[in-house]
Amino acid sequence: MSGIRLLVGTRKGAFVMTSDGARKNWDISGPHFAGWEIYHVNGSPVNPDRIYASQSSGWFGQLIQRSDDGGKTWAPVDNHFVYDGVPGTHQWYDGTAHPWEFKRVWHLEPCLRDPETVYAGVEDAALFRSRDGGHSWQELSGLRKHGSGPHWAPGAGGMCLHTIVPDASNPQRMFIAISAAGAFRTDDGGETWQPINHGLNSLHIPDPTAEVGHCVHSVAMHPACPGVLFMQKHWDVMRSDDAGDNWHEVSGNLPTDFGFAIDVHAHEPETIYVVPIKSDGEHYPPEGKLRVYRSRSGGNEWEPLTKGLPQSNCYVNVLRDAMAVDRLDQCGVYFGTTGGQVYCSADAGDNWMPIVRDLPAVLSVEVQTLA
Amino acid sequence: MSPSPDIPASDGARAIRIAIPAHLRTLARVPGEVRVEITGEPTICAALNALESSYPMLRGTIRDRSTLERRAFIRYFACAEDMSHLPTDSPLPDAVVAGTEPLLIIGAIAGGV
Numbered sequence: 001m002s003g004i005r006l007l008v009g010t011r012k013g014a015f016v017m018t019s020d021g022a023r024k025n026w027d028i029s030g031p032h033f034a035g036w037e038i039y040h041v042n043g044s045p046v047n048p049d050r051i052y053a054s055q056s057s058g059w060f061g062q063l064i065q066r067s068d069d070g071g072k073t074w075a076p077v078d079n080h081f082v083y084d085g086v087p088g089t090h091q092w093y094d095g096t097a098h099p100w101e102f103k104r105v106w107h108l109e110p111c112l113r114d115p116e117t118v119y120a121g122v123e124d125a126a127l128f129r130s131r132d133g134g135h136s137w138q139e140l141s142g143l144r145k146h147g148s149g150p151h152w153a154p155g156a157g158g159m160c161l162h163t164i165v166p167d168a169s170n171p172q173r174m175f176i177a178i179s180a181a182g183a184f185r186t187d188d189g190g191e192t193w194q195p196i197n198h199g200l201n202s203l204h205i206p207d208p209t210a211e212v213g214h215c216v217h218s219v220a221m222h223p224a225c226p227g228v229l230f231m232q233k234h235w236d237v238m239r240s241d242d243a244g245d246n247w248h249e250v251s252g253n254l255p256t257d258f259g260f261a262i263d264v265h266a267h268e269p270e271t272i273y274v275v276p277i278k279s280d281g282e283h284y285p286p287e288g289k290l291r292v293y294r295s296r297s298g299g300n301e302w303e304p305l306t307k308g309l310p311q312s313n314c315y316v317n318v319l320r321d322a323m324a325v326d327r328l329d330q331c332g333v334y335f336g337t338t339g340g341q342v343y344c345s346a347d348a349g350d351n352w353m354p355i356v357r358d359l360p361a362v363l364s365v366e367v368q369t370l371a
Numbered sequence: 372m373s374p375s376p377d378i379p380a381s382d383g384a385r386a387i388r389i390a391i392p393a394h395l396r397t398l399a400r401v402p403g404e405v406r407v408e409i410t411g412e413p414t415i416c417a418a419l420n421a422l423e424s425s426y427p428m429l430r431g432t433i434r435d436r437s438t439l440e441r442r443a444f445i446r447y448f449a450c451a452e453d454m455s456h457l458p459t460d461s462p463l464p465d466a467v468v469a470g471t472e473p474l475l476i477i478g479a480i481a482g483g484v
Contacts, residue, residue: 034397035394036394057394058481059394059442059444059445059478059479059481060392060394060398060432060445060478061431061432061435061442062431063398063428063432076398076428079431079436080430080436082436082437
């Protein structure tokens with residue numbers, strides 16, 4: 001019978017949650033790396049037992065952990081992230097030039113084809129790749145050295161490369177997103193990159209339609225529709241039908257179009273999910289009601305999904321990497337909150353149940369669909 | 372476990388004691404103080420080099436991998452003295468070199484979430 005393995009990163013450790021295909025009863029192991037911030041845990045699509053975790057601490061810096069047995073045991077691999085060449089400067093909060101400094105790894109994206117290859121999105125924004133299972137890392141510096149680099153600036157959470165979306169149909173193509181620079185695409189395996197922010201309109205920056213400078217929160221893509229991208233921007237939910245060359249807004253009837261997480265149904269490329277958050281100043285659901293919104297039309301028309309979710313006095317946030325979908329026939333949807341809850345819907349969002357209620361703040365949720 | 376005060380040396384090396392924070396003991400999979408052998412001048416840097424050589428998973432957790440600068444929230448103490456701001460080629464106290472006192476590597480008490 002098929003099974004599900006959730007990989008959950010929190011402020012104080014990682015948790016691995018497993019269930020059978022019914023997704024009603026869960027075994028929970030953890031905390032792994034107790035007391036450390038686990039920004040992201042992600043498994044190889046090629047070898048699900050190969051899992052990478054980003055472990056960090058304000059005291060002790062960055063570590064990368066690797067498991068080769070599905071998260072039962074772990075061993076540290078290399079943590080030496082060195083920018084290629086002279087890193088130069090980017091824009092600081094006050095507009096002055098600030099040197100590029102490595103701080104942490106926000107996102108780990110194992111290669112779709114090779115379990116030894118994994119990408120790391122880091123703060124200050126850059127993309128690294130390991131081709132030896134995390135034992136060494138090299139920067140794909142064509143991104144950071146894009147001419148716009150000196151004009152990138154940090155968002156409130158830092159200048160982080162937080163989203164990495166590989167294209168299943170084209171190994172040379174990949175999408176990334178940076179707060180607060182915007183989205184970028186490579187068509188040559190990471191050698192060169194171009195900003196793909198045309199159509200974004202960010203009223204809080206000096207030039208609302210600038211080539212770079214947009215606070216993109218997350219980007220999602222269905223593997224069967226590689227040209228169609230969905231974006232949760234700081235404000236606005238956006239869609240592109242041409243691999244990011246042009247974007248248009250699909251916020252439609254959402255109660256607020258601020259938010260962090262966005263994902264696509266595993267079998268319905270036009271069914272997408274967001275969790276609206278009240279505002280950039282109030283990071284919790286509007287009216288204290290935790291609602292996932294689903295669009296079955298690729299945006300614009302949205303329906304609230306509330307069954308099983310708290311509909312009063314709920315003031316948690318759902319962060320950008322804290323939503324995921326499984327690939328079972330009846331698509332499962334999962335998300336974690338800063339209040340420590342991890343919710344599961346085994347029916348594409350119609351009904352929800354908490355898997356666990358009292359973890360540390362959840363930073364990330366990934367799901368593995370096991371044969 | 373009570374460490375031996377007179378730690379044997381091999382080929383001119385001296386074995387010293389180092390106490391590391393709990394999170395790093397977990398990472399290095401050691402239950403308590405560690406002992407490492409240092410050769411040449413017994414300095415702070417030599418102690419850290421020996422520690423990282425014996426426990427490579429600690430590289431980057433105490434000092435920067437590239438610059439070897441102490442991480443901001445790490446402190447070095449020995450014999451009731453704060454050695455954090457001394458040059459790292461400063462000699463270790465005699466009691467640390469003799470193995471009667473440990474070099475203490477401490478995570479600063481600095482709040483956090």
